[in-house]
Amino acid sequence: MKRNVLIIGAGGVAQVVAHKCAQNNDVLGDLHIASRTKAKCDAIIASVLEKNAMKVPGTFDSHAVDAMDSAAVAALIRQTGAQIVINVGSAFVNMTVMDACIETGAAYIDTAIHEDPAKVCETPPWYGNYEWKKRDLCAQKGVTAILGAGFDPGVVNAFARFAADEYMDEVKSIDIVDINAGSHGRYFATNFDPEINFREFTGTVFSWQGGKWVENSMFEVGRDWDLPVVGTCRAYLSGHDEVHSLSANYPQADVRFWMGFGDHYINVFTVLKNLGLLSEHPVKTAEGQEVVPLKVVKAVLPDPSSLAPDYTGKTCIGDLVKGTKDGKDVEVFVYNVADHKEAYLEVGSQGISYTAGVPPVAAAMLVATGEWDVGTMKNVEELDPKPFFTLLDRIGLPTRVQINGEDKAWND
Numbered sequence: 001m002k003r004n005v006l007i008i009g010a011g012g013v014a015q016v017v018a019h020k021c022a023q024n025n026d027v028l029g030d031l032h033i034a035s036r037t038k039a040k041c042d043a044i045i046a047s048v049l050e051k052n053a054m055k056v057p058g059t060f061d062s063h064a065v066d067a068m069d070s071a072a073v074a075a076l077i078r079q080t081g082a083q084i085v086i087n088v089g090s091a092f093v094n095m096t097v098m099d100a101c102i103e104t105g106a107a108y109i110d111t112a113i114h115e116d117p118a119k120v121c122e123t124p125p126w127y128g129n130y131e132w133k134k135r136d137l138c139a140q141k142g143v144t145a146i147l148g149a150g151f152d153p154g155v156v157n158a159f160a161r162f163a164a165d166e167y168m169d170e171v172k173s174i175d176i177v178d179i180n181a182g183s184h185g186r187y188f189a190t191n192f193d194p195e196i197n198f199r200e201f202t203g204t205v206f207s208w209q210g211g212k213w214v215e216n217s218m219f220e221v222g223r224d225w226d227l228p229v230v231g232t233c234r235a236y237l238s239g240h241d242e243v244h245s246l247s248a249n250y251p252q253a254d255v256r257f258w259m260g261f262g263d264h265y266i267n268v269f270t271v272l273k274n275l276g277l278l279s280e281h282p283v284k285t286a287e288g289q290e291v292v293p294l295k296v297v298k299a300v301l302p303d304p305s306s307l308a309p310d311y312t313g314k315t316c317i318g319d320l321v322k323g324t325k326d327g328k329d330v331e332v333f334v335y336n337v338a339d340h341k342e343a344y345l346e347v348g349s350q351g352i353s354y355t356a357g358v359p360p361v362a363a364a365m366l367v368a369t370g371e372w373d374v375g376t377m378k379n380v381e382e383l384d385p386k387p388f389f390t391l392l393d394r395i396g397l398p399t400r401v402q403i404n405g406e407d408k409a410w411n412d
Contacts, residue, residue, distance in 0.1 A: 002107055002368050003029030006082035008067050008097055009089035010040035012192065012305035012349050013111065013150075016357025017088055018044045019347040020395060022053040022060060027365050032080045034063035035089065047348050067093035073100035082106055084367055086360050091115040091196055095130055102134065102143050107367045109360050111150030113241045115199065117280070124206050124213050125244040131377070138377040145377040149363040151317055151336075151355040152178055152257070153242035155392065158385035159319040159334035159399070160246055162410065165385075167332050167403065168323035171253040174246055175320040179260035181230035182313030182340045182351060186302055188268045191352035194298040198278045201269065205239045208247035208255040219266055225258065228400070228407065229337045230316045235260045245379040253323075272297060308350040311340035315351050333402040334410065336392075346396070355397065362391040386411075 005028045007017050014033065021031050033041045041062035048060060065076050067089045077085065077100055087097045087110040094114035101108035114130040116122070122129055131147055138145050148154050156176045164171045180191065190197040205216040221237035240257035247255045272278050277293045284290050318335025336355070343354035363380075366372035371387050380388075389399045389410055399410040 001370060002083040002373060004080065004082045005029065005031050005084045005086060005364060006077060006080055006106070007031070007033040008035070008065075008073070008085060008087045008093070010035035010037065010044060011088070012308070012353035013088045013357040015044050015047065015305065016343075016347050016349045016353050017086055017361055018048055018060075019051070019053050020358055020361035021086075021364070022048045023055055024361065024365055024395065025054055025058045026056045027368050028084070029368075030059040030081070032059075032061050032063060032082060034065040034067075034076055036064065036066055038062055038064040051347075068096050070096040070099040070103070073097055074103045077101070077104045077106050084364050085109065086364055087111075088357065088360065090193065092117050098131070098134060098145060101145070102137060102141055105141065105143060107144040107146070107373065109146045109149050109363050109367070111148060111154060111356055111360055112196075113148065113153075113244070115196070125248060126241065127244050127379070135377040139375070142375040144367055144373050144375055146363050146367070146372060146383070147377065147379050148241055148245065149360045149380055150357075151359055151397075152176060152240065153245070154359045154363075154380050155336065155355075155388075155397065155399075156317065156319055157242050157246060157380035158383075158388050160250070160321055161381040162385045162389070163319060163321035163332040163334050164250070164323065167330055168321070168325050171250050171321060171323040173254040173256075173322045174250065175256050175258060176240070176242060176318075177225050177227065177235055177258045177260075177320065178315075178317045179225065179227055179230050179233045179235060180313075180315045180352060181233060181260075182311055182315065184307040184350070185310045186307065188265070189302045189307055190304060191307070191350065192304050192356070194301050194304075195294055198269075198272075198294060198297070199280070200240070201238065202273060202278050203239065205237055206243065207237060207239075207257070208243055210254070211251065219261070223258070227316045227318070228335060228402065229314055233260050234262075246381060249379070249381055304353070305349065308340075308344045308348060308353070311344060311350040314339050315355060317355065331403070335400055335402070336397050337400075338397065358395055358397050359388075359392065362388055362395060365391055
């Protein structure tokens with residue numbers, strides 16, 4: 001059994017992870033949180049203590065670390081005695097943190113694919129460009145690495161596996177739909193790190209269709225989805241992490257990701273992009289100062305964690321999986337609905353951070369108890385989804401299923 005957790009990162013998702021780890025520290029043991037700015041970690045711990053979130057008396061310490069420095073992360077893992085590392089820092093630090101885990105033997109969990117700050121929208125498959133190159137080394141050293149264990153990627157990967165296993169002989173298509181029907185009341189803001197958010201939507205949209213990669217531009221392909229609770233919403237074909245692993249594990253199926261956007265977001269995004277303000281390439285001002293436009297936009301937008309107090313409404317994220325069973329067509333929608341206000345009242349974060357932060361804690365608990373401590377590298381759909389859903393039900397993200405007009409809990 002593995003115990004003692006080190007959380008890397010101190011943003012809105014890290015706050016959720018910290019609260020959920022505290023609520024389950026009887027399983028997870030001593031807790032530590034580290035980022036470049038220790039004061040941010042201290043503030044998160046203070047919010048945990050303010051809500052009396054620690055299930056049993058125990059340690060919760062803060063640390064300063066440069067997560068781009070693998071040796072420093074490895075030293076911190078040894079110092080804290082952490083056997084599980086939950087990486088919810090920037091996607092730019094995935095590989096250095098993973099290397100530290102491989103060096104020390106700690107289990108590694110993240111919520112997104114690694115990104116190179118100098119590149120935008122690389123050629124598929126994205127996992128194959130970075131994380132999967134360490135797969136053999138993880139196996140050789142017996143190091144557990146659970147990739148993309150947030151919601152999307154993460155829970156939606158498990159949704160696909162569950163639908164395929166429980167209801168189908170053959171999977172024909174997996175459509176992942178992410179709708180945020182909430183409102184934060186700001187003129188314009190992103191729900192997580194603006195730099196990462198914008199980079200997702202400025203490049204080519206890749207989907208897996210007909211056994212090959214298909215390219216589109218952002219906002220080129222849209223459709224209306226009639227979803228539980230949130231109703232009919234417009235979503236657009238988008239490139240996203242989970243498409244790259246699901247297409248490898250279900251190569252016979254079409255795999256697409258759809259993200260909901262309102263007209264206002266699209267209009268502002270389009271203006272920013274057309275003006276060159278979403279570029280990651282430095283430019284010089286008239287005064288000779290060098291700036292990166294994307295970083296300037298990030299600096300003037302609201303901090304995503306600041307949106308939480310005013311956020312209202314709900315999210316609906318799920319998988320529409322189509323296939324055949326006993327020669328007949330079958331269609332299953334596996335999904336979760338989360339509430340922004342409820343998330344804020346519980347952990348002080350908005351619903352997008354909540355849906356991203358709860359799953360890696362469930363994954364850590366499964367590693368701690370041994371069910372997901374597999375001693376190698378896995379994407380979430382390669383693991384048994386049922387214990388994952390059982391924990392998610394208990395700690396805040398219940399899974400539901402629609403099939404043949406019936407809406408029910410996944411285990412009914």
